[in-house]
Amino acid sequence: MTLIKHLAAHIQTVHVGGNWTSVNLKDTLEDITLKEATQKVFNFNTIAILVFHINYFVDAILEVLQERPLEASDKLSFDHLPLNSEKDWLAMKTNSY
Secondary structure (H helix, E strand, O other): OOHHHHHHHHHHHHHHOOOOOOOOHHHHHOOOOHHHHOOOOOOOOOHHHHHHHHHHHHHHHHHHHOOOOOOOOHHHOOOOOOOOOHHHHHHHHHHOO
């Protein structure tokens, strides 16, 4: 198996299941509502912000694997548009798997 195929398989199992941890984003996020995803607890990041962060870097990695330049920036990796509806949240979490 080539390195790229191995990385792709690993990323896929983290997102949709079948990895050695028995935990994946799809199952974990499935029942999370917009209210839960955007609930601020102390000074921690929200679930929505963390999902955006994951999606941001997976998209950046995919670009590099397709031999495009790395254009991602750490300072932008937590900046996402507000989620105004369950539809917005569904789109964000669906993009993560």
